[in-house]
Amino acid sequence: MTTDPLPGTDSGLVATEVAFAYGPLPVLDGLSITLPSTRLSCLVGPSGCGKSTLLALLGNLLAPARGTITHAFRRPAFVFQDPCLLPWRNAVDNIAFGLKAQSIPRRERRDRAEASLATVGLAPADAGKYPHQLSGGMRQRIALARALVVEPDFLLLDEPFNALDADLRRQMQDLVRQLIEERRLTALMVTHDRAEAVRLADRLFLMSAAPARIVAEHDIDRAFAERDDAFLQVQLAWLQDAARPVQN
Amino acid sequence: MSEDRAGASLRTPILGTAAAGLLLLALWQAGHAAYGTLVLPSPAETFWAMGKLATNGTLLPAVAQTAANALAGFAAAVLVGGMLGTFAGLWSPARHLLQPIATLALGVPAIAWVVLSLLWFGGSGLAVAFTVLVTTAPIVFAAATQGVLTLDGSLRRMARSFRVPWHVLMTDVYLPHMLTHLFPALATALAMSWKIAVMTELLGGTGGIGDGLATARVQVDTAAAMAWIVVIVVLLWMQDRLLLEPLRSRLEAWRRELPGAGASAFRSPAAT
Structure with a gap:
């Protein structure tokens, strides 16, 4: 947007x-x-x-x-100094979290979150990983993807x-x-x-x-x-x- | 983890449980040999008495009644304690009001609640459920409050920045975090529910396992009393193995390391 x-x-x-x-x-x-x-x-x-x-x-x-x-x-969408990822959600669900504020069906939320993995340079294999299984750089990429997937202006x-x-x-x-x-x-x-x-x-x-x-x-x-x-x-x-x- | 080690880690708890069971049976048998049937009936006599209770139609209705009383009280405690605890965690004036009440309720001995609820509700299932409710709700309350209070402020700020509705805030942010505090408290409260229910039934003559124990006491039937004790212990053990353990493992899936992750190298051989 x-x-x-x-x-x-x-x-x-x-x-x-x-x-x-x-x-x-x-x-x-x-x-x-x-x-x-x-x-x-x-x-x-x-x-x-x-x-x-x-x-x-x-x-x-x-x-x-x-x-x-x-x-x-x-x-608006924020990216904070700390990635602020939900430790109990995997990478894709963390990215899709921001979309829950909009009335987007679950399936579409997931599809959009998965598609945004590549945008920030993450592999599809990272989708199911939990934050503690990812490096600091990967966590920050997920935080960036979470901000971008809501199509902020x-x-x-x-x-x-x-x-x-x-x-x-x-x-x-x-x-x-x-x-x-x-x-x-x-x-x-x-x-x-x-x-x-x-x-x-x-x-x-x-x-x-x-x-x-x-x-x-x-x-x-x-x-x-x-x-x-x-x-x-x-x-x-x-x-x-x-x-x-x-x-x- | 190699297949052998995975197999070994699966077998070890089963072997451990079996060994503990056999050890207890051996000590029990030795106690019986030393003190006789009146003080401590043998395991065989106890299981015979349990068989009699099952065949004369006493056992199953009693178990069903105790389960209904204990679980009704526990469900009410989860609802009341969980909701008030969450509310108290979110809003400090409510916390200042409710925390002393919960502490007071916890300070009242369970046996005092049994007497009061029998006076208030008579010898009915309601008295049992009420006693379970008032003795376990403060435990759930304290855990829920603690769960809300310990949520990382940066996660709250992140959720606010995305303007997610309140129900998403609860289900995605608060509740999963609260469960780490709530789950051990709920497991304790559930086990306590059964024990409190049996105690109230015993004193109130309201039917159920406790009533069976009271009858065994009156008839000086130690074998029947032991049979009822074994029933309640087996029920609690099954609850832990078949319900709580799988649930715990499911809830904590997100804490697991990736297969072959470095952390497993630091685990002591005894733990694997």
């Missing part, structure tokens, strides 16, 4: 003056952000600044205390590659980037890895420490395939420069 932009704009989501607090502790304070439609945006910032909270707010898992969030998406990724080793991380980054391009999805990824952010993002957002605001944003226009090391170094230097005042 391709993401529809907001009417009359090329934006997928606009949040204005959003505030949120956990009890007396303010996390976000008057934060505004505009996500480009059908592009991957990356959110970077100091740890504990509220990146994941912002993701939950934009994905409708939390309601802001103040401010407005306008979007045209109907079906907004993909939210919360540090999804954190637990993976360098090679696997790179493979998964390429896969996610490729799927977002193929499906023309609006996506927002939280990461603490600046190199990952400049490698993947079409637009970068830099957050301040809590109570957080967006302190800088930056478009990276070059096509993903043409981003060589030299180009990435320049982008990284920009990000490091911009981040200096907010570092803690």
